Amino acid sequence: MSVRTLPLLFLNLGGEMLYILDQRLRAQNVPTDKARKVMNDLISTMFNKKFLEELFKPQELYSKKALRTVYDRLAHASIMRLNPASMDKLFDLMTMAFKYQVLLCPRPKDILLITFNHLDAIKNFVRDSPDIMNQVDETFRHIIEVYGCLPAGEFQLIRQTLLLFFQDMHIRVSIFLKDKVQNSNGRFVLPISGPVPWGTKVPGLIRMFNNKGEEVKRMEFKHGGQYVRAESEGSFELSGDRVLTLGTNMYSASRPVETRVSGALKNSSLNTKDNIAARTLAKEELNFLARLMGGMEIKKTSGPEPGFRLNLFTTDEEEEHAALTRPEELSYQVINIQAAQDQQRNEELTRIMGEFEIHDQPQQSTSKGGYSNRKLMPGGKEQSTAFPHLLPFPKPQIVHTHTKSLHGKDSDL
Amino acid sequence: MRGPTSRARRGAAAGGTAGRTSRTSAPDRSMYRRERPVPMRSCPAALYNNLSVLPLPAPGLTQFALVHGPTAQLLSAAPDGLPVSQRQLHTKDGAGPGFPLITQAYWCVLPFRVLLVLTSQRGIQIYESDGSVMVYWHALDSTDASPVQALFARGIAASGHYICVGTWSGRVLVFDVPAKGPNIVLSEELDVHQAPITDIAAEPAQGQDCVADVVTADDSGLLCVWKSGPEFKLLTRISGFGTPCPSVQLWQGSVAAGYGDGQIRIYEASSGALHVQINAHARGICALDLAPEAGKLLSGAEDSFVHIWKLSRNPHSGCIEVEHCHAECVTDTQVCGARFCDLRGSSFAVTGYDLAEILRYSCV
Numbered sequence: 001m002s003v004r005t006l007p008l009l010f011l012n013l014g015g016e017m018l019y020i021l022d023q024r025l026r027a028q029n030v031p032t033d034k035a036r037k038v039m040n041d042l043i044s045t046m047f048n049k050k051f052l053e054e055l056f057k058p059q060e061l062y063s064k065k066a067l068r069t070v071y072d073r074l075a076h077a078s079i080m081r082l083n084p085a086s087m088d089k090l091f092d093l094m095t096m097a098f099k100y101q102v103l104l105c106p107r108p109k110d111i112l113l114i115t116f117n118h119l120d121a122i123k124n125f126v127r128d129s130p131d132i133m134n135q136v137d138e139t140f141r142h143i144i145e146v147y148g149c150l151p152a153g154e155f156q157l158i159r160q161t162l163l164l165f166f167q168d169m170h171i172r173v174s175i176f177l178k179d180k181v182q183n184s185n186g187r188f189v190l191p192i193s194g195p196v197p198w199g200t201k202v203p204g205l206i207r208m209f210n211n212k213g214e215e216v217k218r219m220e221f222k223h224g225g226q227y228v229r230a231e232s233e234g235s236f237e238l239s240g241d242r243v244l245t246l247g248t249n250m251y252s253a254s255r256p257v258e259t260r261v262s263g264a265l266k267n268s269s270l271n272t273k274d275n276i277a278a279r280t281l282a283k284e285e286l287n288f289l290a291r292l293m294g295g296m297e298i299k300k301t302s303g304p305e306p307g308f309r310l311n312l313f314t315t316d317e318e319e320e321h322a323a324l325t326r327p328e329e330l331s332y333q334v335i336n337i338q339a340a341q342d343q344q345r346n347e348e349l350t351r352i353m354g355e356f357e358i359h360d361q362p363q364q365s366t367s368k369g370g371y372s373n374r375k376l377m378p379g380g381k382e383q384s385t386a387f388p389h390l391l392p393f394p395k396p397q398i399v400h401t402h403t404k405s406l407h408g409k410d411s412d413l
Numbered sequence: 414m415r416g417p418t419s420r421a422r423r424g425a426a427a428g429g430t431a432g433r434t435s436r437t438s439a440p441d442r443s444m445y446r447r448e449r450p451v452p453m454r455s456c457p458a459a460l461y462n463n464l465s466v467l468p469l470p471a472p473g474l475t476q477f478a479l480v481h482g483p484t485a486q487l488l489s490a491a492p493d494g495l496p497v498s499q500r501q502l503h504t505k506d507g508a509g510p511g512f513p514l515i516t517q518a519y520w521c522v523l524p525f526r527v528l529l530v531l532t533s534q535r536g537i538q539i540y541e542s543d544g545s546v547m548v549y550w551h552a553l554d555s556t557d558a559s560p561v562q563a564l565f566a567r568g569i570a571a572s573g574h575y576i577c578v579g580t581w582s583g584r585v586l587v588f589d590v591p592a593k594g595p596n597i598v599l600s601e602e603l604d605v606h607q608a609p610i611t612d613i614a615a616e617p618a619q620g621q622d623c624v625a626d627v628v629t630a631d632d633s634g635l636l637c638v639w640k641s642g643p644e645f646k647l648l649t650r651i652s653g654f655g656t657p658c659p660s661v662q663l664w665q666g667s668v669a670a671g672y673g674d675g676q677i678r679i680y681e682a683s684s685g686a687l688h689v690q691i692n693a694h695a696r697g698i699c700a701l702d703l704a705p706e707a708g709k710l711l712s713g714a715e716d717s718f719v720h721i722w723k724l725s726r727n728p729h730s731g732c733i734e735v736e737h738c739h740a741e742c743v744t745d746t747q748v749c750g751a752r753f754c755d756l757r758g759s760s761f762a763v764t765g766y767d768l769a770e771i772l773r774y775s776c777v
Binding site: 157192 | 458
């Protein structure tokens with residue numbers, strides 16, 4: 001639907017990711033300097049100029065799986081490592097938090113305020129690093145420039161596109177259950193009291209006019225909710241009072257975070273066919289990933305700084321247990337990118353992949369020429385068997401032009 | 414018949430029990446009660462007017478159509494809510510990334526036939542009413558589209574033997590439909606709206622000359638009132654001052670429009686004069702429907718409420734007047750579709766984002 005959705009989705013999910021990681025870094029007593037390095041590395045990767053240029057190009061949203069791959073890479077942009085089970089949990093928490101914010105967003109346009117809340121908090125994370133701060137501010141200005149003048153209808157389209165992305169996700173999150181903003185069935189509570197959105201009148205009044213436009217009758221009716229007038233509108237400027245609290249950090253220090261994720265109760269396996277379809281990445285999505293990640297510059301971390309592993313669970317046992325018990329339908333099956341052997345072709349790809357972790361060894365090997373791109377063709381048998389352990393990755397140089405060009409270049413890949 | 418469990422759930426959802434009386438309005442005047450819902454395999458997407466209802470000739474059977482991302486689901490249900498048959502329709506695939514998404518599904522009741530129209534990011538698909546055969550396909554023309562605009566068709570209505578479909582550019586396509594067969598032709602393009610079309614409504618003309626029988630609405634809130642025919646004639650333009658108008662209805666020469674700020678406004682179609690303004694909902698309205706025989710208006714919004722209003726014409730002034738009849742809270746559900754199930758408005762159905770059932774209500 002709206003081709004303006006991806007930047008907002010990425011930045012808000014990224015903001016939620018940083019909130020959670022920040023909290024876990026503190027909970028796991030990671031030394032301050034190390035924790036700060038991780039946050040700085042992640043944020044400067046997220047706000048990399050080239051990466052954001054790709055992100056802001058008008059494009060359709062891609063699958064959760066494709067996006068999950070981007071965050072997997074982002075989370076590993078520093079000296080910190082996450083096990084797949086922790087990564088799954090991180091992604092669950094991020095997506096459910098932003099789903100909640102989009103769902104409760106008073107007006108469609110207020111998606112921007114939610115984004116600004118995330119960006120404000122991110123700026124606070126890097127307040128001691130002026131260079132990174134400038135990167136964030138530049139993105140901030142770009143968002144105001146691009147989105148500031150969009151009509152209300154476009155924001156509604158963006159919101160509908162986001163809700164479509166989050167559809168059928170009913171993962172229960174303990175912090176939401178505890179706050180009573182989520183029901184035990186995974187659905188969020190919609191308040192029917194409190195302030196109405198800015199510009200909306202409190203419901204309950206019928207006014208009637210005659211042919212001359214004079215008010216001739218006024219009637220009240222019982223609406224059923226208990227709403228009050230909105231006091232003020234949040235600031236859409238570079239800084240200011242956003243009024244809206246959606247998108248602010250809910251894992252603050254005073255609230256010990258308990259990031260337990262419960263699986264969906266029911267329903268989630270209903271669309272088995274859709275799930276299977278969603279598990280196979282379309283070729284366009286691979287192009288998208290290559291484009292985005294081509295812009296994501298990962299700093300070499302092979303310096304003297306020793307790495308560490310972050311656990312999203314309280315104990316290692318819990319993490320292991322989560323890995324074993326995760327319901328099949330919630331499995332994102334992250335794409336593990338494996339380079340083919342053609343050295344010349346893959347130099348760029350290898351650079352892009354950087355330290356991307358490869359969990360599985362190739363299941364099957366092909367002739368010396370590496371993977372034939374035919375295996376990417378939809379419906380190809382190899383695709384379903386080889387996937388998800390192994391996927392050839394298109395060359396970024398080709399991909400940079402336009403999705404259509406890849407269709408035409410199938411044979412020479 | 415309704416089972417005890419569904420009755421208990423109904424009580425909780427309507428707010429009649431469990432100390433949530435604040436959620437019902439005027440319980441003494443409640444005329445509708447919740448029936449057993451129709452279960453679905455997938456949840457409706459958060460779109461405008463995401464429910465279409467077609468009463469079937471077989472006694473008590475009702476057919477529902479709604480959209481879930483790249484698929485549209487048709488299902489017919491017996492009076493007890495049990496689904497009798499289901500069918501899934503997909504978008505006709507074209508070039509480009511991802512799955513093309515469907516934006517609306519709607520049954521067009523024409524004088525000699527009933528057709529199901531699907532609009533999507535690719536174009537317009539017209540099927541026989543049961544979805545078995547696609548009789549017509551119209552691809553959207555993307556030549557004058559800028560890359561920042563999402564292409565889609567949205568807003569469907571039938572007036573006489575014409576089917577009107579709105580598009581992303583604001584253009585309304587008018588198709589001339591023969592009494593039978595697939596020879597549907599694009600007869601006219603109405604080029605007045607500058608913003609994406611949201612919804613179109615029509616009502617049978619009363620026979621006089623120059624009676625407004627089609628109204629088109631768009632994302633900027635602009636309403637255009639038309640007289641349909643071999644050449645559509647623009648009668649009135651009514652500005653919405655930038656607030657989108659997701660849903661619109663036409664009744665006895667009056668336009669009822671539901672807006673993104675929760676207001677319902679009722680205008681005289683011929684003059685554009687505002688007669689009624691209702692602060693109806695706390696969030697954007699997503700669906701309006703009209704029961705023409707009773708003059709009842711149904712509104713559903715993202716605030717999780719559904720309201721029923723009674724429209725009447727003041728015998729002295731001739732102006733339209735409105736009375737509130739019924740409020741229903743669909744707890745924790747952002748309503749995305751709401752339709753009456755009969756012409757008298759004695760029953761209605763509601764869909765909500767992420768809710769895997771069609772809720773049904775009927776007059777006590």
